[in-house]
Amino acid sequence: MVTAAPTFKSIQKISEVEDITYALQQVFQSSQTSIATHRKQIVILKHIQVRAHELNLESWFNVTFCKLVNKVLIVKRTESVADRVIKLIAGFVLSVSDVLKESQAEDENANKELEVVFEEFIDHLVRHLMKGIDAKDKNVRYRVCQLLGLLMRSLNSIDEDLFELISDSMYQKLFDKEPTVRLQAVHAVACFQADENDNDQNLEEGLANTATERLVFVIQNDTNSEVRRAALLNLEKTPETFLYLLERARDVNPVNRRLVYSRIMKEIGDFRILEYSVREALLTYGLHDRDDSVQKACVQMLSYQWLDTLNGDILELIERLHVTESEIAEHAIKVVLKTRPEYITKMKMNIQVLESLTAESAFLFKVYFTYINEQNMIDKLEELPESLTFSRVLSKYFNARLKIMEGFNANTTEEQAIADLKEMNFVIDKLLEVSTDYDFSDEIGRRSLLQLLRSSLSSHNLQESSIKLVMRTLSKLSVNERDFCQMVAEIIDDLTSIETHQKTMVQNGDNQEDSKDASGDSFVSAVSDVDDEDMDPEATATKTKENETHTVSSEVMLYALQIAQGTLMVTHSNLNENISLMSLIDSLIHPAIKQSENVIRNLGLSCLGLCCLLDKQLAIDSLFLFGLCVTQGVDSIKLTGLKAIFDILSTHGISILDTEGGIDSLSIAKLFYKSLKDFKRPELQAISGEGLFKLFLADIITDDDLFETILLTYFNPSINENETLKQCISFGIPVYAYSSTVHQQRISRVVADTLKRTMKSYDELEDKSKAISLNTILQQLIHWTDPRNVIGISEEDISASGTHAEFASQLVQAMESMTDSKTFVKSCILALPRLHLTNTKEITLLKQAAQNLREIALTVEGEGLYKMDIPTVNAINKFYSFVDSLRDEKKEEEEQISEEHDFQSNVE
Structure with a gap:
């Protein structure tokens, strides 16, 4: 019998089964120390296998080999020794597989015999491992999946039946309860992708029933981040899988999100093969990610990988971002300029560049100007053209836009003209954005631009975005705000006057009748009567102005309203001190609200809401109208009315409620309640939730019942259908709770009603699987009301807080x-020990709560409703003990105070 360590010479002397066993044991033992000797050990294993074949003992070799493999399967995954042995096994199988591949190209009997031996060995090993795939021991399942994954990578070919057996088993292990097992199963399943992609039938069927589909399922649904990460990295990068890979940019795990930008995008290669919407989403998610490492990875991808793909051409990058439609492009290019400042150094924005702007170059000029202005780069700012030159450039593009509009029915096709107009509007918008911060210290340049913008408003029929930008620039160029408002009022008067004078007196009469009929049918007809009464004795004069305005076409009125809205957005002076704006209310805004066209009416309401922010009395008088809009208007009118109410309350507070001739606070609260509970209108719901939290955070509204409605909405399963509202409330409640102990006390005061009404709603649900459990609700309420979570609170204030005492009550x-x-009772009782109860002043409240709890326990026991289990009883006793200890402490304090008082009396 051979007893020394196996060598090439000693292997030839093997003649008994014991020699084969000993030789294999020695190889497995030697492989545990270091992987450096694995190549030699693999060659020794091959020689042992060949010698066993020569002795007709290949079956014994296979059995002994598998017995030694069994020793590894039970070892925990943290043991690196087992990993070395498994690598040896995989390396040996790879060596055998290579021999099989070589023998298939040759036609020698000796090789054919060895081919059979090797195939039997692989078949025996794989089938042996399959016996442990469903073992109870998680270590065995882990090692089996690990080894099978390595074997699948090592094998060049495998029997079809054996392949199906392995693949089916690995698919099942993707759902194993242990994440480590699922992780190894993912590595194994990833090996099946290449084989299935070679199958024409699978290609025709797409992803259905393939390894790729299984990995996609894991990426989207596995609860363990490491398993999802393994699937993410191993899923093949093809056009069919791009979306599944890139959607991990929204993964809950920051490492997985970072890998999308740092690794997956590199493996995909050229970003231009991705659709615009995908690129837009990627940049939006990455640049706005809450984790700094993800942001940095996205910045590196954009500034280096994407830009290098385009050979450093930043204009082409801007073109690929579709800047005329993108919302993230400006932020993205700012990041590029910040990361690679050499682009700023090379850029020269002279007059030649400004006179030949495209959408991309105009966008770059705007971002470039914003960057150097924010960084106060004086040298670069001085290189820019003078203000007068800039004004002439802007005038050139205004004239070019006018020619495009005149040429709609000329030589160019309508589609081409629309595209040209869209690009020109974009160029003008970018130049106007620059003009708001441009240096107009030169009086000639200031006057030139002022005149240009004024004339453009009157004659160019600008788009809405351009109007707002023009108003911002005009407000800065004007001498003062009163002069600015007077100029705007004159522009609007000119627009409406020209339109009115083009009508005949007969047409004026017809239009007045039509307008009256439409106004009478609308929901604001009642408000019109109220307005007339309020504005008496000047009602006749006002009606005359309104009737004249009714003759103005819808297009002109809409344009005038857009100008008025842009003006009001940049105006801050009191409305009573601004006669020009007051005249707009009577001549333009009120008539617009009474129009039958929803677009005009909606814009008129928006303008009225902005006016209300400038005058408290107007806000009081207009709240009723906005309330009617929310209750009786169409959806767009409802949204505008609700936004206006929130803005008014945020500006003037609740002092405008419960006044003479105004609306009472109860009506407003009911309005908010109905809009928040209106699940049929999710957008209205979301605006209501956002507005309420702003008012609550500012302590403008302090109504407990209204806040209880917010809590009930949050715990309602229907909120899952409104992501905007859910995100708003999920963010708002913790912020509100942790900002003040007063806020926590408000939450504590509505706990009882919230729980009861939530349980009532739960009983009415048809599908209870979507409902939040009572334990989860209690856990969240306890966390929100824990005084230790309040920002900046001192230990003394925590001890004095009675928030959780109220919660217990x-x-x-x-x-x-x-x-x-x-x-319900058990959940509430088990929640009591989780409360942070301190030596609070609310001892009376806790004493009463303890007494009531005793009565509940007696009622349950006396009526035999049910038997309380040991944890429940222990929780009750713990609560009793705490209350009793507080009584003793308070009694001692009272006795000490009494003794001190008696001592002081005796001394005196």
Whole structure:
């Protein structure tokens, strides 16, 4: 019998089965120390296998080899020794597979015999491992999946039946309860992709029932981030899988999100093969990610990988970002300029560049100007053209736009003209954005631009975005705000006057009748009467102005309203001190609200809302109108009305409510309640939720019932259908709770009603699987009201806080009305020990809560409703003990105070 370590010479002397066993054991033992000797050990294993074949003992070799493999399968995954042995096994199988591949190209009997031996060995090993695929021991399942994954990478070919057996088993292991097992299963399944992609039938069927589809499922649904990461890295990068890979930019795990930008995009290669919407989403998610490492990875991808793909051409990058439609492009290019400042150094924005702007170059000029202005780069700012030159350039593009509009029915096709007009509008917008911060210290340049913008408003029929930008620039160029408003009022008067004088007196009469009919049918007809009464005795004069305005066409009125809206957005002076704006209310805004066209009416309401921010009395008088809009208007009118109400309350506070001739606070609260509970209108719901939180955070509204409605909305399963509202409330409640102990006390005061109404809603649900569990609700409420979570609170304030004392009292109140529900009572009682109860001043409240809890326990026991389990009883006793300890401490304090008082009296 051979007893020394196996060598090439000693292997030839093997003659018994014990020699084969000993030789294999020695190889496995030697492989555990270092992988450096694995190549030699693999060659030794091949010689042992060949010698076993010569002795007709290949079956013994296979059995012994598998027995030694069994020793590795039970080793924990943290042991690196087992990993070395498994690498040896995989390396040996790879060596055998290579021999099989070589023998298939040759036609020698000896090789054919060895081919059979090797195939039997692989078949025996794989089938042996398959026996442990469903073992109870998680270590065995882990090692089996790990080894099978390595074997699948090592094998050049495999029997079809054996392949199906392995693939089916690995597909099942993707759902194993242990994440480590699923992780190894993912590595194994990834090996099947190449084989299935070679199959024409699978290619025709797409992703259906393939390894690729399984990996996609894991990426989207596995709860473990490491498993999802393994699937992400191993999924083949093809056009069919790009979307599944890139959607991990929204993964909950920051490492997975970072890998999308740092690795997946590199493997995909040229970003230009991705659709514009995908590139837009990638940049939006990455540059706005809350994790700094993800942001940095996205910046590196954009500034180096993408830009290098385009040979450093930043204008082509801007073109690929579709800047005329993109919302992230400006931020993206700012990041590029910040990351690669050499582009700023090379750029020269002279007059030649400005006179030949395209959409891309205009966008780059705007971003470039913003960057050097923010960084106060004086040298670069001085290189820019003078203000007068800039004004002439802008005038050139205004005239070019006018020619495009005149040429709509000329030589160019309508589609081409629309595209040209869109690009020209974009160029003008970018130049106007620059003009708001441009240096107009030169009086000649200032006057030139002022005159240009004024004339452009009157004659160029600008788009809405351009109008707002023009108003911003005009407000800065004007001498003062009063002069600015007077100029705008004159422009609007000129627009409406020209339109009015083009009508005949007969047409004026017809239009007045039509307008009256439409106004009478609308929901604001009642408001019109109220307005007339309020504005008396000048009602006749006002009606005359309104009737004249009714003759103005819808297009002109809409344009005038857009100018008025842009003006009001940049105006801050009191409305009573601005006669020009007051005249716009009577001559333009009120008539627009009474129009039958929703677009005009909506814009008129928006302008009225902006006016209300400048005058408190007007806000009081207009709240009723906005309330009517929310209750009776179409959806767009409802949204505008609700936004206006929130803005008014945010500006003037609740002092405008409950006034003479105004609206009472109860009506407003009901309005907010109905809009927040209107699940049929998700956008209205979201605006209501956002507006309420702004008012609550500013302590403008302090109504407990209204905040209870917010909590009920949050715990309602229907909120899952409104992502905007869900995100708003999910963010708003913690911010509100942690900002002040007063806010936490408000939440504590509504705990009882919230729990009872939530449970009532739960009982009415048809599908209870979507509902939040009672334990989860209690856990969230406890966390929100924990005084230790308040920002900047001192230890003294935490000890003095009675928030959780009120919470405990509310829990007991809730249990009193739902004593017959064992689940509810048990959950509430088990929540009591989680409360942060301190030496609070609310000892009376806790004493009463403890007494009520005793009565509940007696009622449950006396009526035999149900039996409380040990954890519940322990929680009750713990609460009793705490309350009793507070009593003793308070009694001692009272006695000490009494003794000190007696001592002081005796001394005196």
